[in-house]
Amino acid sequence: MAFFDIFKKKQDTPPTGEQAQKQQEELSAGLEKTKTGLFSKLARAVAGRSTIDAGVLDDLEEVLISSDVGVETTVKIIRRIEERVARDKYMNASELQSILRGEIATLMEDAHGSSENFGLDATEGQPYVVMVVGVNGAGKTTTIGKLAAQLGKAGRKVWIGAADTFRAAAIDQLQVWADRAGATMIRQQMGSDPASVAFDTLTSAKANGADVVLIDTAGRLHNKVGLMNELTKIRNVMGKVIPGAPHEVMLVLDGSTGQNAFEQAKQFTQATQVTSLTITKLDGTAKGGVVIGISDQFHIPVRYIGIGEGIDQLRIFDRKEFVNALFGHEKN
Numbered sequence: 001m002a003f004f005d006i007f008k009k010k011q012d013t014p015p016t017g018e019q020a021q022k023q024q025e026e027l028s029a030g031l032e033k034t035k036t037g038l039f040s041k042l043a044r045a046v047a048g049r050s051t052i053d054a055g056v057l058d059d060l061e062e063v064l065i066s067s068d069v070g071v072e073t074t075v076k077i078i079r080r081i082e083e084r085v086a087r088d089k090y091m092n093a094s095e096l097q098s099i100l101r102g103e104i105a106t107l108m109e110d111a112h113g114s115s116e117n118f119g120l121d122a123t124e125g126q127p128y129v130v131m132v133v134g135v136n137g138a139g140k141t142t143t144i145g146k147l148a149a150q151l152g153k154a155g156r157k158v159w160i161g162a163a164d165t166f167r168a169a170a171i172d173q174l175q176v177w178a179d180r181a182g183a184t185m186i187r188q189q190m191g192s193d194p195a196s197v198a199f200d201t202l203t204s205a206k207a208n209g210a211d212v213v214l215i216d217t218a219g220r221l222h223n224k225v226g227l228m229n230e231l232t233k234i235r236n237v238m239g240k241v242i243p244g245a246p247h248e249v250m251l252v253l254d255g256s257t258g259q260n261a262f263e264q265a266k267q268f269t270q271a272t273q274v275t276s277l278t279i280t281k282l283d284g285t286a287k288g289g290v291v292i293g294i295s296d297q298f299h300i301p302v303r304y305i306g307i308g309e310g311i312d313q314l315r316i317f318d319r320k321e322f323v324n325a326l327f328g329h330e331k332n
């Protein structure tokens, strides 16, 4: 069974029209800074210009790069718009916003393919295991906590493994979240072997009929080989307890770090096979363009975004809602 099914199908009732609207409004509010930044820059790029010409495209390039969309993705977008302009000859500068919206929507669709494709399916009757990776401070602990709470609310039995054993405070913080979420947490002494914690967690989860296992890991980046070896060791141990585990490797990135998030994505994708992304802290930043650039550049689907500290402010990422939140609903 895929995690997406586990999560979605267990939700008591789908949101009503009113709830769905509220959720969309919260998302728009969370992305407000990114939206305002992008649009004020776009407005400046087209001010006083009638057609989309080379000058407008140069300015657009700067707008996208300064909105943290990333160089590769920016170049791709500009090239596509250039092709359209070449075909169409005359394009009004006022159309730039809707053209950009269309290009971003297409990019996100290409990057995501089937958005349910986050990793492997778990064998029926076995827990679905998510290994959560990312640097300290990216929001791993909070994300695991919110996820456990949402899954618990949806009636799922959740096990959490505290395999970030380097800081006692990190283990304690995770324990607080686990208790709040009604999840079972497996922990050992600070400094113990993370692979051993993962082994204990999966063994206990399997024996107790857990639905989902979330494994927290330490994300020290000072040494790439060290990181790779540690993550490989944890993965191998998991696979011995539950064949196929981990079914998903979720990389948590702090969206407010902009270009740094791209660098982290590069480091982690080189160290291990990452199958999904969670991008946190989009509420406090104008750097939300990272969501577009990272999913495009790394071709890894974004599963969740964090738009606040509240439990339900960790949202399943929906690329259409995201584009709507940035550009408004499409007018027919």
Ligand SMILES: Nc1nc2c(ncn2[C@@H]2O[C@H](COP(=O)(O)OP(=O)(O)OP(=O)(O)O)[C@@H](O)[C@H]2O)c(=O)[nH]1
Binding pocket: 134, 135, 136, 137, 138, 139, 140, 141, 142, 143, 164, 170, 173, 280, 281, 282, 283, 284, 305, 306, 307, 308, 309, 313
């Ligand atoms: N505003 C906002 N804050 C967030 C979001 N996600 C996480 N945070 C905050 O970011 C801070 C860091 O989050 P943690 O979960 O502790 O980060 P971590 O990656 O586990 O870091 P370590 O515990 O140091 O390994 C906390 O204060 C969280 O409340 C979000 O989506 N929005």
